[in-house]
Structures are given as C-alpha cells and as structure tokens.
Amino acid sequence: MVELLNKDEKVFSLIITIMIYMSRDTIFVHSLKPDSLQLVAVLHRHGLRTPIQHYENDPYKDQEKYWPIGLGQLTNKGKKQLYNLGGQLRNKYKTFIPKYYANSVRVNSSDFDRTLMSVGALLAAMFPPIREQIWNFKLLWQPIPIYSVPATQDMVISPLAPCPSFWTEHKKVLSEITSNETPEDKELYKYLTKYTGESINTICDLQYIYDTLLTEERNGFILPKWTIPVFPDRMKDKSNLCALSYTANDILKRFYGGPMVKEISHQFKEKSEGHIKDKKLFLYSGHDLSIINVLRALDINDFIHPDFGASIIFELHQLQKKYYVKMLYSHSVEVEHYELDIPKCAIPCPLDELLSITEYVRSVDWSTQCFE
Template sequence: MGLLYKLNILIMLIIYISKNTVFMQSFQDKESLELVAVLHRHGDKTPAVFYKNDPYKDVAKYWPIGVNQLTKKGKTQLYNVGKLLRKKYKNFIPRYSVYSVKVNSSDMDRCLMSSAALLAGLFPPEGDDIWNDQLIWQPIPIHTLPVTQDKVLAPLSLCPRFTLERESIISELARHETEEDKCFYQYLTENMGQNISLNDIPDLHATFIIEERNGLILPEWTKKIYPEKMNEIAQLAASTNTWNKLLKRFYGGPVIKEILHQFKDKSEGLIKDKLLLYSAHDLTIINTFRALEFKEYLIPDFGATLTFELHRYGDTYYVRMFYSHFAETVPYELKIPECTVPCTLDMFLNITEYVRSVDWNTQCFE
C-alpha cells in the first residue's frame, strides 16, 4: 500500500507540474496581456539643493540650465526607456491612440520633459502618423495637476496627520541614534557649514551623485562618508515616508489605488486603455514599492521603472510586476509579497485593500 500511495502521489505531482507549466506558458504569452501601467522616475537632472560650503553651488557657472532641471543625459535616458518599452510592447500597442494610451506626469519640469522624451522613443510616427518629413516625432498629450492638488504622483499637499506621524517616526529614530550616527551628522555639519539631520540626507546624497557624474571632483572630506554611508542613511530617510501601515496608506496608497482602479475597470470591460504612463519621482516609486510590502530599501536611479501588467487567462485576471533600477536596463520580474504565484487580480485587490482605502480629503484632518 505504501508503494502504491507513493506512486499515486508521484503521478498527481507530474500532472500538476504539467498543467502548471502549460498554464505559465500561456500566462506569459503576450497575447494574454490586457493592460500595462508604467510608473517611472524622471531622468538625470541638475541638483535641487546645495550645502553652504559646496564648491559647485555657483548655478550660473556649473548649472546654467538651472536647478532641478532635466539634463541632456536625462533626455537621452528617457528616450531610451521609451525605446525599450517599444521593443517589449510594440505588438501589443503598435501606435499611439487617444483611445488606448493615457499619460500623466507630476507637475515638475523634469517630469514633464522626461515624459515627452519617453514618448518620443515609444511612439515614433509611422505611415499616416507622420506629419512632418523633417521631424520623426509626434505630439502626444501629457496630463498633469498642480503639485498642491496632486495626491497621486506628488502627494505634497498639506496633510497634518501624515506630517505628525512622520515627525514622530523621525523623533523616535533620533532617540535611537548610535554614537556612529551622531558622529556622522556632526561630521557633515562641520564640513558642510550648516546643521545636518536625517531629513537633509536624501537631497544632499543626490547632489553628491549628480556632481560626481558630471565630472566634478568632490571635496576630499566626502571620501569618509560617500558613497556607502550616505547611501545607507539616504535609504533610511526615504523609507520613513512609509515606515508603518498608516504612512504607507497616505504615501503609497494613492498610486496603488489609481492603477488597480484602472485594472479593475479593464477587467470589467469599462475602459479600452492598453497603456498607462506615469512620470514621477524616486519617492513615488519607493512609496509604492514599500506600500506593497516589499522589504528592500532602495533609491531608484534616474529613469527607473516600476511596471504593472494585467493579464487574462480564461476568465481570470492576473497581475505581474517588473522593476528596473536604471534607465537603460531590462526590467526583471518581482514576486509580489503576500500574493499567490501567479498573483490573481482579486488577490492583489484583497492584499492592498487597506492602503487603497486612503481618502486625503477626510483622513488627513482626522
């Protein structure tokens, strides 16, 4: 009986694996694709802030296009992101159509310009779409909201409850700083010529990266703390926006709510869209990533993408996620935390119910 039992189990396992293999092959077939949503960071830019002793803070001399502006490299990065998306999805969506493509951007110059550059690489005009033989480009609408009203891509509107919650997290982290951490902030304060705290690190870390990538030699004192220590603290600081479930709801929930609302409508036949593009910031990606319970700390590089795909197999819809840390690298697939493999849309909706229930208009002022 023991041998017969084991044989039956083996046969059932083989049948299961065979069926699952066939299913996964069908699931991964591009013909199962129904809707794609791409959240991306803007491209390479000039610094947003300078420290008091920064040798490169002379904007007119070192950054003539202005602060926080998209560079030529940034334009090229996003153009290449568009070309990568075209290579992957050309058969799914071969040309731009107002009925199938929706583009939204944070209302920042660098994000709007990045979106335009990406679209140039993604949808070069062909055939009847060519309107100027001297310019192989076509204008595509990009939608945006003022920063003070945008609660999805740049949720910087005043939210007292979020502010108080995050301040308590920052205070708690400060109380538990090690002697090494205290020496780190003191070292920066002395060398930068101004008081430095955890909140200052992400922008200053970005400034170091930008200056170095533009061929500028960083001061000798930076070698003691950059890149390793600065990167570590910058990741910690960025994660404080989604430190607990409440903060994940406020800062990560809006993007997840927006994308899954579109996925749900698509599964119910309510919309014709095939591609949704969102041009935003590193924090937008970080907040969305961590609100989905991914545990890794990350600082997405310029042009990074977080992609959601909606697939249909039979009567069931599934969600796949992909991430690319750099502008010109092929995204790799993510295992969605707390979800089945593959992850059904219903399951995805279920595990994100809490963060999607965010309502800024009421919850921010409770």
Template structure:
C-alpha cells in the same frame, strides 16, 4: 544475503516512487497557485525623471556657481533627456504587441507631476515610444511628434505627487519620528551629521538631509566634477546607505503607506478591475506616470517590494495585467527596471510573481483608503496629535492656545444664552416672546 539485497532494492524503489508522488503533488499545487502565462492586456508604468542638476547645492559646494552647469537648478539635463528617449525605445520594444505604432489618445494616457523635469522626461520618453511614422509624420525634418502629458498643481494632487495636504499623515509621520526606534537610529548618526554639517556649511540632522547631500554629490560625480577632499570619508558610503533608508521613512508604517501612496495604489487596482471587466472607458492599454525617486520608493515600499536603495534616474516600475485563455482569473505581474538591461520580476507578498487580480486586492486592502479626504482629517485636539506634539514646545504652545480659545468661545456662548433666558433688557435690548 540475496534476500537482504532484494529487500533494500524494494525499499529504494518504494522511496523513489514516494518522492515522485510528492514532487508531482508539489508541481500540481504550484500550477494551481500560479496562473498560466497569458496575454498582456494592460500596463501601468511609473518612472523617475532623467538626470537633473542639483536642486540646491550646499553652501560650501565648489560647483555651486550656475556657470558650471548647462541649465538651472533642478532641471533636466541633456543626459536626462537622452536616458528617457532610450527608455521610451525600450518600452516600445517591450510593448510592441500591446501598442500600435501610431499614436492614438484612446490607447495611452500620460500623467506627470507638475514639475519641469518630470514633464520634460515624459515628453522625451514619448519621443522614443512613438517616433512618427506614416500619418504621424507632420514635418520630415523633425523625428518627433507632440503627445499630451497631463498634470495638476501639486497642492491638489493626492495621487502622484502626494503633496495635497493631509493633516493625519503629517501627524502620523511626526509620531513615527518621535518613536524610540527612529530616535535611536537618528542618534547613532550624530557623528556623521556633525561632520557633514561642519564641512558642507549646511546643518544636516536627519536621514533625509543626508540623502539630499548624497544626491548632490552623486550628480556632480556623474558630471565628472572633482569632489572636495572631505567627502571621501562619507561618500559614497555611509551617505548612500543612509539615503537609501531615508526613502523608506515616508511609508514605513501601514498608516503612513495608506495615507501617502494608498490613493495611487487604489487608482491602479481600480483601473485593473475596470479593464478586466470591460468597463474601462476609453479602453486604453497603457497608463504612464512620470514622477520622482521618492514616488518610485513609496510605491515599492507600500507594496512591500522595496529593497533599500536610492532609485536611480529613469528607474521604472512596471505593473502589468494579463488575461489567460482558460478559466483562470486575470493576474498581475510587477517588474522593476533599475539599471539593468532587463527588468527584475518581483514577488508579490502572499501571492507570487503572477498574482490573481482579486487576490492582489485582498493583499493590499489594508493600505487602500476608503475615503482618503475623510481619513486625512484630524479630530480637534485628538490624542494622537497631542502625543505627537507634546515633545515640542511649539506644539504644546499651539495646543494650549487652541484650548484657551475654545474655552473662551464656550463661555461667551453660555453668557449670551443666560442673558436671553433671564429677560435682561434696557433701553436697547428686550426679551422677545413668540406666540
């Protein structure tokens, strides 16, 4: 019996030793995969604007009279200004080791979509990020200083507002919306669409339309307005869930993501590469984007980090570049600040929470366009275009019209060519022969 007991003890010791070796091996592998914590050297910050008024109240909205609101439709409210002032202060605390306390244009660049509420949000945010002190104080009665916010018209902006025309994207989106998957989902929502259409006075027949209604009701709730009795059947659910899913539609395939948000991801990664290699001029430390809920959702979904939800006011994505003191390559960490006090670290697919910069570029290479302008072009009468539009009579009529015009132009060209070749002439025309 004693021998048997010693044998079991020996086996237990061997098993324990084996487990220790395995755990050490796993720890070693993980330490090789995850770069050591390093020094923050650069950050991209993209956020949604602050609280606003409804963009377009529905026809039966009891609060649609402008007298109920302190500012115009789709405009930033005082609550929105204050929310971004607080976010700016939070960013000041987070990046106190990265940014100087006094403003310099060589340290930060701020870009906004060309919309009043995003421009005003950026200015409010900067008031919290750079309160004037020392040489920045220009009027003792004003605790604020002007800092430039850059923008370009939306029809010219393929990076941030992503509203620059891209026919290939429109084509791909039509194709996706005509897919069996989307059509079945849309059809399952018809009873809800019929109910909200009848009660709101506006035809709603898509997830995006439902999201617009949810946004309006949510804003009115935040402003302590009493909602109509009929909304209790659909607000907050199921409108909230439908709206959340609507945010994923615009980038729900690799092609849609590549054409809609690819230019933004490409710009971010290229700037990271330039910073890491010492080529970024000026050598800034923070690049800030002021945009919309759909911008936040599109970026997260394109990076495969989006969990279905409606991005709240001042939702903030932080993409941070770190440099380690050893031979490890620079790495990127991404955080999402939703409504929580601290941001949530996100796990980059096939890379981790600390993703080496070179590896990150490989992870997202399929959604980074080589030449966005060229990729946005649609070949004349391309098969994809035909597949997307054959389901609608308008699209079919357009295709037939364009085809007819093309055939007529070819025929006219052939007739003119044959006349020249035949030597046709009269009082006004003759065949010219060059020697």
C-alpha cells in the same frame, strides 16, 4: 499479484489525474504569454537632473556658471536616459501597442519640469509617428498629451497635497529613528555640519546633502576633498533610510503609497470588467519616492534604490476568464527589467487577490483622513 498491480496502477493513475486537474490553472498561469496581455501600467523616475538645492559651502553653487539650465532640471544625459527607456518599452510592447492612439494611451506626470520633460522624451522613442501620423518628414516625432495637476493638489504620483496627519506621523517616525542613533551617527552629523555650513541633525538633513553631492558627481564635477571619508559609503544608507521613512509604517504607507496602488488597481479592475476596452497603456512619470512608495505599499522591502530612469511595470493578463497581475522592476535604465513577486499573493498574482491584500492601503481617503 497481477490484479493487485492493476489496482495500484489505477489508483496511481487516478491520483495523477487529480493532481493534474488541481494544478492545471497553476501550470497554465505560470506561462503568461504576450497574447494574454490586456493592459500595461508603467511608473518611472525622471532622468538625471541638476541639484535641487545647494549647501552653504558648496563650491558649485554659482548657478549661472555651473547650472545655467536651473536647479532641479533635466540634463541632456537625463533626456537620453528616458529616450532609451522609451525605446526599451517600444521593443517590449511593439506588438501589443504598435503605435500611438489617443484612446489607448493615457500619460500622467507629476507637476515638475523634469518629470514632464522625461516622459516627453520617453514618448518620443516609444511612439514615433508612422504612416498617416507623420506630419513633418524632417522630424519623426509627434506631440502626445501629458496630463498633470498642480504639485499642491497631487495625491497620487508625488503626494505633496496638504496632509497634516501624514507629517505628524512622519515626525514621530523620524524622532524615533533619531533617538536610536549611535555615537558614530552623531559624529557623522557633526562632521557634515562643519564642512557643509548647514545644520545636519537627522537622516533627512543628511539626505539633502547626499543628493546634492550625488547629482554634482553624476554631472561630472569633482567633489571637495572633505567628502572622501563620508561619500558615498557612509552617507548612502542614511540617505536611503530617509527615503524609506516616508513609508515606515502602515499609516504612512496608506498616505504615500496607497493612492498610486489604488490608481493602478482601479485601472486594472476597470479593464477586467470591460469598462475601458480601448485602453492599453497608462504611463506615470514621477520620482524615486514615487517608486519606493509603491514597492513599500505592496510590502516589497528588498529592492535596489531606484536610480534615475528606474521603472516599475504592471501587466494585466487574462487567462480564460481570470485576470492576473505580473510585476517587473528595473532600478536603472542600464538594467533589464526583472520580475518581482508580490508578497502574500500567488505567482503570478490573481487580480482579485491583489485587490484583497491591498485593500487597507487603498482605503485611504485623503480629503478626510489627512485632517483628522
């Protein structure tokens, strides 16, 4: 009996040893710590802005009276939102990136006043000058370069470069959505057409109206009484559906989400191969669609729509000789970043697995496939 127990104990001990050996990496990588961090990429939405456009019957369309800073411009509240985001990032990465160095930080923005100004406000909080960087003791701020390309050439952050293939496919998607709408949907469009003075026939027609109403309300204006039965509840889901329609299938995901996923994946691969040793941070200033497109390209569909100042953080970690990607999301400046799992990938996601599962969306060749 004693001999049998000893044998059983030996077998049990061997099984435990094998299990520990097999799961050693898994146990280890689940504890990603700051000292394993190698590179950070942040994609954020701009702060609160003024409306981009007005509808025909808009009581607040007198720009000189109500919107003296112009349409689509960053408001003071929006500046504060992004300044706060910069403070959050500074606190989160103050050990990893203690101060601004030209070789360690790269900042890119879409070609819009509100995104350029937003990331400027973020940088002011994230990288205040210290010691030798202080050039004006009355102004603890330092200029940091922000790179951008003309909107009509942007294929990454806010893909507005010409792409007939994308728009042909999107038109099909929109047509299919419209053909499946209910009588209640049609009644909503009819109601909005009557009170806005605009022709509302699709979810994206509705989205423009919703966006205007939302930004007017956020800026402290009282909305017309006709909005009470429909805003925000009956309009919000339809508006969000329009935003999702741009990545409704794999073809659209490649064009609208693929380039940004490709950009970040490329930077992480370059870092893992030792080609950009000094780089620690890539910042991308964009829009709500910029964030939605990336989430959808990664097959993340269950998320809260990005509010003003929302952000995604990608972290590259090294454990022993292997690299892992951690992803965090905050749908609002007021909400702390929380971790998101990348579908079809282990937790945390090995870089080589991420490159494998995103190969299709990253394979888009804008210059040729957009004109096929």
